[in-house]
Amino acid sequence: MRTSAAGRSVAIMKQKSLFLLADASLRSVIDRIRPDQFDLPAPGGWLSTPDPTVRDVIAAHAKDEAWVPDVLAGRTMDEVGTRWDGDLLGDDPIASYDAFNDTATAAVTAFENPDAVAHLSYGDYPVTVYFEHTAFYRGFQAPTIAKFLGLEYSMPTELVDALYETVTTQLDSLRAIGVFPPEVPVPAGSDRETQLLGLVGFYSE
Numbered sequence: 001m002r003t004s005a006a007g008r009s010v011a012i013m014k015q016k017s018l019f020l021l022a023d024a025s026l027r028s029v030i031d032r033i034r035p036d037q038f039d040l041p042a043p044g045g046w047l048s049t050p051d052p053t054v055r056d057v058i059a060a061h062a063k064d065e066a067w068v069p070d071v072l073a074g075r076t077m078d079e080v081g082t083r084w085d086g087d088l089l090g091d092d093p094i095a096s097y098d099a100f101n102d103t104a105t106a107a108v109t110a111f112e113n114p115d116a117v118a119h120l121s122y123g124d125y126p127v128t129v130y131f132e133h134t135a136f137y138r139g140f141q142a143p144t145i146a147k148f149l150g151l152e153y154s155m156p157t158e159l160v161d162a163l164y165e166t167v168t169t170q171l172d173s174l175r176a177i178g179v180f181p182p183e184v185p186v187p188a189g190s191d192r193e194t195q196l197l198g199l200v201g202f203y204s205e
Contacts, residue, residue: 012114015131018166019108021159022139023065027101029142030058031094032151038093043148055093057145062088062097064134068104071130072111076119132166136179139163140202143193147204155193164196171199 038055049056066084089096111127118130125133139159146153155163167174174180181201186194197203 011128012112012131015128015135015166016108016111018135018159018162019131019138020105021156021162022135022137022142023101023105023108025156025159026061026138026142026145027098029146029151029153030061030097033058033094033145033149037149040149054149055089058093058097059087059089061138061141062093062100064137065097065100065104068134069107071118071120072107072116072127074116074119077121133179135163136167136174140197140200143197144202155196157192160193160196164192167196167200 033054038053038058040054042052042054042057044052046052047056047060049060063084066088067080070080070083088100108131113127116127118125118127120130120133139155143153143155145151167180171180175182184198184201184203186198186203190198194203
């Protein structure tokens with residue numbers, strides 16, 4: 001049975017909120033990366049770039065943010081072309097990332113079409129699914145980057161709860177397509193954030 005227009009509107013508001021929470025959480029980590037950390041080697045599994053650095057990680061997130069308005073406008077990769085190729089960070093990587101983040105935040109906040117389709121590199125999906133996928137990426141990258149760089153960080157309670165609710169209903173299917181690695185055991189009595197990170201395979205001592 002097709003979901004009502006009211007139901008679709010509620011769903012998109014919920015997924016917009018999830019995206020914005022995850023996006024702001026990731027920015028809170030990236031904004032604390034120091035210039036002397038830009039050239040540090042990043043884990044090879046984070047990016048397809050050979051021998052990635054922390055600056056490459058920031059660049060990847062800046063590019064991801066840059067695409068948000070185009071995706072929400074219904075543009076395809078062919079239509080956008082090479083607009084976001086090349087170095088988007090310039091001489092001030094954090095300020096450049098923040099500018100793309102501001103533009104993406106404004107685009108998501110203003111977006112209201114519950115029937116829109118996002119044309120992604122891995123297929124066409126409802127925009128609500130796009131919001132979920134990007135929230136997973138940003139939400140779990142934030143603690144991963146923070147831990148790697150030794151930054152103090154805790155996921156906001158609202159984000160933990162929203163991710164728990166969204167992820168657990170589709171965890172098996174997401175894991176089957178490689179979105180999440182296998183579950184990792186966590187210490188008994190762990191807080192909800194640690195339990196979530198273990199559930200999706202991102203917990204480490």
